[in-house]
Amino acid sequence: MPTMTAAQRRELEKIQFDAYLAECKSRELLETLSSKWVALVLSALREKGALRYSEIARTIAGASQKMLTQTLRALERDGLVSREVEPTVPVSVTYELTPLGDSLSGLVLSVKAWAEANMVDVMVARAEYDDRT
Amino acid sequence: MPTMTAAQRRELEKIQFDAYLAECKSRELLETLSSKWVALVLSALREKGALRYSEIARTIAGASQKMLTQTLRALERDGLVSREVEPTVPVSVTYELTPLGDSLSGLVLSVKAWAEANMVDVMVARAEYDDRT
DNA sequence: GGGGTTGCTCCCTTTCGGTAAGTAGGCACC
DNA sequence: GGTGCCTACTTACCGAAAGGGAGCAACCCC
Numbered sequence: 001m002p003t004m005t006a007a008q009r010r011e012l013e014k015i016q017f018d019a020y021l022a023e024c025k026s027r028e029l030l031e032t033l034s035s036k037w038v039a040l041v042l043s044a045l046r047e048k049g050a051l052r053y054s055e056i057a058r059t060i061a062g063a064s065q066k067m068l069t070q071t072l073r074a075l076e077r078d079g080l081v082s083r084e085v086e087p088t089v090p091v092s093v094t095y096e097l098t099p100l101g102d103s104l105s106g107l108v109l110s111v112k113a114w115a116e117a118n119m120v121d122v123m124v125a126r127a128e129y130d131d132r133t
Numbered sequence: 134m135p136t137m138t139a140a141q142r143r144e145l146e147k148i149q150f151d152a153y154l155a156e157c158k159s160r161e162l163l164e165t166l167s168s169k170w171v172a173l174v175l176s177a178l179r180e181k182g183a184l185r186y187s188e189i190a191r192t193i194a195g196a197s198q199k200m201l202t203q204t205l206r207a208l209e210r211d212g213l214v215s216r217e218v219e220p221t222v223p224v225s226v227t228y229e230l231t232p233l234g235d236s237l238s239g240l241v242l243s244v245k246a247w248a249e250a251n252m253v254d255v256m257v258a259r260a261e262y263d264d265r266t
Numbered sequence: 267g268g269g270g271t272t273g274c275t276c277c278c279t280t281t282c283g284g285t286a287a288g289t290a291g292g293c294a295c296c
Numbered sequence: 297g298g299t300g301c302c303t304a305c306t307t308a309c310c311g312a313a314a315g316g317g318a319g320c321a322a323c324c325c326c
Contacts (some may be wrong), residue, residue: 033244053305089293186272
């Protein structure tokens with residue numbers, strides 16, 4: 001797929017995207033954004049600024065190398081995160097939110113914060129539900 | 134697991150939940166919230182108010198019965214959605230956000246809206262990335 | 267007894283995601 | 297000068313889980 005011209009871009013912007021429609025590209029995008037790994041990586045980069053690969057790995061405990069790399073690649077491809085290789089020795093790679101990624105990270109960080117803040121309520125609800133059955 | 138006493142609840146509230154930790158319950162919760170189906174169901178209920186099962190199915194095109202039921206059960210168990218069976222004929226079941234669910238649905242709706250609004254930018258970024266490689 | 271609503275269950279395929287091992291490039295030690 | 301090590305991946309393998317489809321249950325009016 002070639003790079004888009006401004007005209008093509010304007011054409012696309014006329015389209016109304018609706019994630020409720022099965023075939024709509026925006027549902028696919030919503031799906032990729034709806035991943036705990038995406039949420040954790042974006043939250044980490046928002047809270048701590050630019051981070052090196054190993055720093056992200058340390059922040060998000062239990063994330064495998066494979067998962068991290070894969071998530072970062074996807075985020076880079078979608079223009080949410082920028083990747084910069086510094087020719088130090090050994091090589092170090094820094095990841096940072098792009099403006100686009102920054103506009104999203106606030107939203108997903110708030111979801112993560114909600115989960116942490118409302119964990120007790122959810123646990124109570126679960127206990128009651130499990131009793132009731 | 135039995136229903137919690139107020140004392141147990143207060144005990145729990147002292148705990149700091151942190152989704153960056155692999156073993157933390159809040160990461161597990163974040164994972165269940167990070168699902169396109171959860172996002173779509175919560176968004177639908179927020180935008181349209183209480184809905185019947187068949188209305189949700191119609192709103193979220195392409196969702197299988199199994200997926201819908203499963204998602205709604207999980208949301209009910211977590212106290213985000215209330216389920217009410219009306220003994221009409223045939224039986225009708227309405228789902229509605231609880232106050233807890235309402236406090237979350239705004240956040241996930243904003244993520245869904247972000248995906249729809251920024252679809253073009255992401256597609257442009259993808260095209261450029263695929264060119265570059 | 268057919269039909270419409272809301273499920274549940276079994277089967278099957280696809281995808282997710284962890285582990286472990288290998289790669290690259292350059293320095294550094296002995 | 298071979299060996300080793302560091303970061304940041306990449307790949308192959310494989311078990312676990314997601315998720316679609318189809319079929320069945322139950323209810324009661326018509």
